[in-house]
Amino acid sequence: MVSRVTKPWTVRQSRVLLDRKWLTLREDHVVLPSGHEIEEFHVVDTRNWVAVLALTEAGQIVVVDQYRHGLGRVSRELPAGVIDRGETPRDAAERELLEETGYAADEWQLLSDVSTEPSRHTTRAIFYFAGAARRVGAPEPEASEDIQVRLLSTRELLEEVDRGGIQHGVHIGAILLAARRGLFSR
Numbered sequence: 001m002v003s004r005v006t007k008p009w010t011v012r013q014s015r016v017l018l019d020r021k022w023l024t025l026r027e028d029h030v031v032l033p034s035g036h037e038i039e040e041f042h043v044v045d046t047r048n049w050v051a052v053l054a055l056t057e058a059g060q061i062v063v064v065d066q067y068r069h070g071l072g073r074v075s076r077e078l079p080a081g082v083i084d085r086g087e088t089p090r091d092a093a094e095r096e097l098l099e100e101t102g103y104a105a106d107e108w109q110l111l112s113d114v115s116t117e118p119s120r121h122t123t124r125a126i127f128y129f130a131g132a133a134r135r136v137g138a139p140e141p142e143a144s145e146d147i148q149v150r151l152l153s154t155r156e157l158l159e160e161v162d163r164g165g166i167q168h169g170v171h172i173g174a175i176l177l178a179a180r181r182g183l184f185s186r
Helices: 091-101 154-163 170-181
Strands: 010-019 024-029 037-045 051-054 062-070 075-078 081-084 105-114 126-135 147-153
Touching: 037 170, 051 091, 051 170, 062 154, 081 091, 091 105, 091 126, 091 147, 105 170, 126 170, 147 154, 154 170
Parallel strands: 051 126
Antiparallel strands: 010 024, 024 037, 051 062, 051 081, 062 075, 062 147, 105 126
16 A cells, blocks of 8 residues: 555644643644544643663663552553653653652663654653663652652563553553663663
8 A cells, every 4th residue: 555645734723621730632623635624623732751761780670650540550660750841851851760760870862752642642752761770869759659669670571561561552662662672681
């Protein structure tokens, strides 16, 4: 099948339905290149965020377990958080790794910069690989975070992905990308 490039939609009208600290929801009236109109297309705008796949000097991966209300249970994930205004993604990644886990790393590499859900969300997730990670202090999570730090072997991490123990889709993508690139074998 031959791929063809489509044209962007034309926004005829846009209005904000909800504007909060962490979320803006807007409703666009759009016209597609075919002429078809969608009067109520909803777009979710949230802050961009970072996540870190940190490999310790001992060859273990640093993960966190925390309750996720949308999921309704504890979720095993990579350390992650929003990028503060005026902060670079790399600075945010270093800060989040330290705050959530007490770990710092010497080797940093951009792993990927992806859309979390391109159909209706504007949000970007930037993933970093952090090598030679070591514990430098105690975690200092935010008041809204109840985090348990875990260390997994790379084999255990990939088994977690295989059996559905990690539910966060873009985290799974970053883990598999790092494995494909051979970053675990360092």
